[in-house]
Amino acid sequence: MEGNYYKEPLELKDFGSHCSLSEMDDFDLTRALEKPRQLKIERKRSFDERSMSELSTGYARHDSVLDMAHTPGSRSIVDTPLSYARNSFEPHPMVAEAWEALRRSMVFFRGQPVGTIAAYDHASEEVLNYDQVFVRDFVPSALAFLMNGEPDIVKNFLLKTLQLQGWEKRVDRFKLGEGVMPASFKVLHDPIRKTDTIIADFGESAIGRVAPVDSGFWWIILLRAYTKSTGDLTLSETPECQKGMRLILSLCLSEGFDTFPTLLCADGCSMVDRRMGVYGYPIEIQALFFMALRSALSMLKPDDEGREFIERIVKRLHALSFHMRNYFWLDFQQLNDIYRYKTEEYSHTAVNKFNVMPDSIPDWVFDFMPHRGGYFVGNVSPARMDFRWFSLGNCVSILSSLATPDQSMAIMDLLEHRWEELVGEMPLKICYPCIEGHEWRIVTGCDPKNTRWSYHNGGSWPVLLWTLTAACIKTGRPQIARRAIDLIESRLHRDCWPEYYDGKQGRYVGKQARKFQTWSIAGYLVAKMMLEDPSHIGMISLEEDKQMKPVIKRSASWTC
């Protein structure tokens, strides 16, 4: 990787007043499909993506931009899904079952739908916390409702979690940061008093007592999805939502002892919510951080309080994209370079900046790496490079355009090349490969749930289908998503929508997997709706910001 990979950061002082069109080109996405369907896209006013290029010349007014979005629907929750009506072809029978199961999982607070329960598994003896509404789990549910023209539940969820953010949060005697969003919440119904109350978990009840770093990022991403899908700017522009965003951002943009623009995290602070050796700078969090920063940039008002955040976001995005695209990226060429690294290099001329020991490269990665293809590795910190492949971080990198177009293509190339390993019989592995034996004992602390090829340790999670499908559509590879959906359709319903599958091929229903896991259900629906109507992807994807474009450089994955 060359050092001078990107253009100089923007001059922030150049702000003026200027409007610009969103870069989102939905028609490109339509073209990307093998057999494009007749799309009925209505042009309507929506909010724009404030890009850094716009910022160099001025702040764009949200409502001054013509953009693609869906006509907001106001359908009742018992209606036939709109996606049926839109298409002439017969829907898969699983779709109706999925909608029914998704609606069964809805949680109400004082008569209003506010979220979906994590799993509706009556057969399971242990409920644990699967009867709660998890912020991360609700994201695919929210997208399904938005795509089906039912935004109310999403709005209620955003407002309810915003209220919860305002709670004072403590773990024992320690007060948590103001901006922390809950991992989950639960509605308690008192049938006698006829009252509803909410309890929330900010990490103080979670296994390992870790605050969910991803929740705040998902919240911002969802607020943008809601705004983009409905064209309703009034929610994101409320003082409450603006403050909520600023509080989340304060937590991750504050100055400290950091020497990297990435976010330092504890193990268990995201989807992988227990010890799995992902502490440090996990790719999932970095990609979500990047996407949340870009989403916030498009929604923050440039008023007295917002302006400073906007400036900090712009600077951080430049540094973060540079760091990630250079130091987290691995392809054949880069692997070969690391293999030949010298160690103990001192000063600015060091090539091996993090002092990675070539001996620490695991054997599997040499065989795994195709000539064509690449991915963002799991983690990079001093003398520690986690070479594992993590699906969510890589898909979100594509969706947020953290990955350059070449890198996005290379990620998809690798997925195609390593289909057996990464997908096998059930999409999609949460990470590859698993850890076992002594390494498993040390890294997981002997976790019996995270044994090899199970759960977070190389297990296969159907929920990841929606991020994979979105990445496929964005990179113009819908056929890959279709292949994955075919696999899901051959089993998921029959197996009662498990949370995860086990085994090298993802062939077995997970050892302790819940059934009727809501995000497995919603993830399937979102994937189906996006393939049917690729313009949906606009709510969960951000186009590349031209100002962050690398100076012309071919990815090593294209040289062979």
Ligand code: GLC
């Ligand atoms: C598990 C998963 C976590 C998810 C939760 C609820 O703890 O690891 O990512 O949010 O279940 O489904």
